[in-house]
Amino acid sequence: xxxGQWINDVAHDLNAELLRYIFMLSQLINLLNLDLTSEQGxxxxxxxxxxxxxxxxxxxxxxxxxxVASNFPKLIWNVWATPRSKFFIWLLLQxxxxxxxxxxxxxxxxxxxxxxxxxxxxxxxxxxxxxSYARKVWSMVALWSLHVNLEPDQWSGSTDLxxxxxxxxxxxxxxxxxxxxxxxWHIWKERNARVFNSRRSxxxxxxxxxxxxxxx
Numbered sequence: 001x002x003x004g005q006w007i008n009d010v011a012h013d014l015n016a017e018l019l020r021y022i023f024m025l026s027q028l029i030n031l032l033n034l035d036l037t038s039e040q041g042x043x044x045x046x047x048x049x050x051x052x053x054x055x056x057x058x059x060x061x062x063x064x065x066x067x068v069a070s071n072f073p074k075l076i077w078n079v080w081a082t083p084r085s086k087f088f089i090w091l092l093l094q095x096x097x098x099x100x101x102x103x104x105x106x107x108x109x110x111x112x113x114x115x116x117x118x119x120x121x122x123x124x125x126x127x128x129x130x131x132s133y134a135r136k137v138w139s140m141v142a143l144w145s146l147h148v149n150l151e152p153d154q155w156s157g158s159t160d161l162x163x164x165x166x167x168x169x170x171x172x173x174x175x176x177x178x179x180x181x182x183x184x185w186h187i188w189k190e191r192n193a194r195v196f197n198s199r200r201s202x203x204x205x206x207x208x209x210x211x212x213x214x215x216x
Contacts, residue, residue: 080178085185093162115194134187136203141183147176186210
């Protein structure tokens with residue numbers, strides 16, 4: 001670096017792109033005001049803290065720099081519910097459940113039709129927000145619990161699952177939020193019972209199971 005010797009060291013087989021980088025490097029060196037004659041040792045400064053000292057907190061926070069804030073803590077993780085039903089909702093809101101539509105995309109065997117109403121292609125949005133069987137379950141739960149936000153007629157009609165669940169839970173209290181997760185979980189369990197075990201339950205039977213689990 002002394003006396004610009006580095007320029008002589010790189011001045012071989014120059015081309016336009018290399019010259020551009022050399023110019024940028026030269027500017028950076030000048031901006032730093034380096035005193036190459038000083039014998040003082042370098043100091044390491046942690047620029048993420050005003051004190052210049054490293055902290056685990058700032059190192060953790062920088063990992064999320066530029067990330068979009070998630071609704072999931074509010075929608076899922078901070079809500080009272082069983083761990084398995086929370087994990088299920090996490091998958092649902094990302095549209096990562098193994099519905100017939102998802103299996104079709106991968107060319108895997110599937111039943112095509114919704115296992116509950118047997119009328120439409122089984123997508124996650126259809127299964128939980130459009131299916132006549134599921135909507136009746138939601139309506140019965142809303143009537144029994146007096147949580148009107150669970151009544152399908154009150155929903156916004158959004159086809160985005162996260163937006164739907166955000167709207168669904170925004171107007172209710174904590175109990176209604178937990179009940180929404182539990183209801184969706186039991187709708188999924190009924191779907192799986194039909195697909196894998198050929199076992200069918202009425203809407204009232206599903207609601208009874210929801211009541212029983214809520215009381216436990």
